[in-house]
Amino acid sequence: MCRNIRTLFNFEPPATEDEIHASALQFVRKLSGFTHPSKANEPAFQRAIDEVADAARRLIDSLQTSAPARDREVEAAKARARARERYGTA
Numbered sequence: 001m002c003r004n005i006r007t008l009f010n011f012e013p014p015a016t017e018d019e020i021h022a023s024a025l026q027f028v029r030k031l032s033g034f035t036h037p038s039k040a041n042e043p044a045f046q047r048a049i050d051e052v053a054d055a056a057r058r059l060i061d062s063l064q065t066s067a068p069a070r071d072r073e074v075e076a077a078k079a080r081a082r083a084r085e086r087y088g089t090a
Contacts (some may be wrong), residue, residue, distance in 0.1 A: 009060050012069035017053075020060070024053035 005023045008015035028048045029035055037045040 001067045008056070009063050010065050010067060010069050011072050011075075013072070014062060017057075020056050021049070021053050024056060027052055 005026050005063065006019075008019055008023065028045060032041075032045065032048075035084065
């Protein structure tokens with residue numbers, strides 16, 4: 001359920017609003033236990049997603065590091081290689 005919650009800090013190019021929103025959505029789903037809330041809970045669910053995404057953006061924007069930014073494509077290739085080794089896929 002948490003596949004979209006990934007490290008978003010210190011990447012080039014920086015995390016997009018869509019990536020932050022996807023992470024916030026997965027976080028709220030995990031906390032609530034709902035994949036899709038009922039109509040009665042939908043406003044609270046959406047508000048929580050928006051608040052988590054705002055907090056995540058503020059956090060990412062305020063963090064500092066002296067490490068060089070990581071390249072998204074290089075990190076994705078490393079993840080694919082780990083998956084191939086772990087699951088034996090081609």
